[in-house]
Amino acid sequence: MVIPRVEQPRYLTIVVCDEDTAPEADSLAGQLELPLWLLGCQNHIVLDDVAQVIVGINMRNAASVDALKLLLSKLPPKVLRRFIVDNGTATYVTRVQANALGATHHVTRHRAVAELRRDLSSTAELAAPIPPAKRALIAAAPGGRSALSAGKAIAGLFEGLVGDRVIDADIVDLASSEVLADVTAIGGERWLDTVRQHHESTFQHCLLVAGVAATYAAKNGLNHYAAHALVNAALLHDVGKAVVPKQILDKPGKLTDGELSVIKRHPRAGYDYLKSHAELPEAVLDAVLHHHEALDGSGYPDGLKGDQIPPLTRILTVCDVFAAIVEKRSYKSAQPTTSAIMTLVDMALRSRVDYEAVRRLASAFSIPLPQTLEELAASLAQPTRAQAS
Ligand SMILES: [Fe+2]
Ligand SMILES: [Fe+2]
CATH class of the missing domain: 3.40.50.2300 (Response regulator)
Incomplete structure (x- = not known):
């Protein structure tokens, strides 16, 4: 045989x-x-x-x-x-x-x-109880209490997927409210700093995306419903990573084609689980399924293009990329917010992400950008005074 x-x-x-x-x-x-x-x-x-x-x-x-x-x-x-x-x-x-x-x-x-x-999966890491001393330390940090409850909600989601259990959407919604309140009170940067100091890898990533999304929502005056939908989607977006082996998730350096194909299963795994185990708005479910799509059709899992990607999903994608750049991993240091915005601007110029979402996120982190992509491209094409002289 x-x-x-x-x-x-x-x-x-x-x-x-x-x-x-x-x-x-x-x-x-x-x-x-x-x-x-x-x-x-x-x-x-x-x-x-x-x-x-x-x-x-x-x-x-x-x-x-x-x-x-x-x-x-x-x-x-x-x-x-x-x-x-x-x-x-x-x-x-x-x-x-x-x-x-x-x-x-x-x-x-x-x-x-x-x-x-x-x-x-990464569930073992997420579900491991935080020792009391560390818990107290996190709770005392700026925004620490909401980081703890958001972390608990994420751990519950990952465990729920692995154990095939129904999830309580109210717990996720409550965590979103707490993150929104803390980010509004202390600012996104300080909240992200607390998360970076106390959490690692997948856990840290999910929390950072929630904090970035909350900053976007708070600074751009999103209404109550839209703000909650965005932060809920951020907390939920990578739950499908529970099916990806931890060695692949945490692998430093380039992934092989085989490893990439395993990683690319996570949006649909998360969507399938959430659709069958929770009552969630369609826009939130779509954001989970399509947060790795690109406007030019080069993303996954469905290769959607342009208007096929709804606004909430586009915003989540931008928050996700931003968080991945500013996060600290065992093999990479945290990059500043300006680097994250520069990468997103480059992606917008290559028709990968929505420029309006990038501009609004940049402004939420006090980085002004031109109003339109055309203005941005024109400003980049103009020689600076030093170059012209
Ligand atoms: Fe993802
Ligand atoms: Fe992500």
């Missing part, structure tokens, strides 16, 4: 099985969208790219154990080894056997899909 070649991202997770466990492992791999490695068969997976293995073999089968030992010996020591262990009376025996084979983690058989989904 030959397992078909799969397009694989680097930092891959594979499910290892034997003939005895193949049907169960195949179902697990299918639900988690992971490639399968069947011991004793020809597998087309580059072992150098494997970051973790999920082992689900019959540990009473000596031939399978030997084949597994051989496979594990070819993997670097840093590769995570998650072993599926039995529950009930066999728990102790299978755990001891797994440990003898180098298990770094155990996964309980009857909860394997839910446990692995959670461990493979």
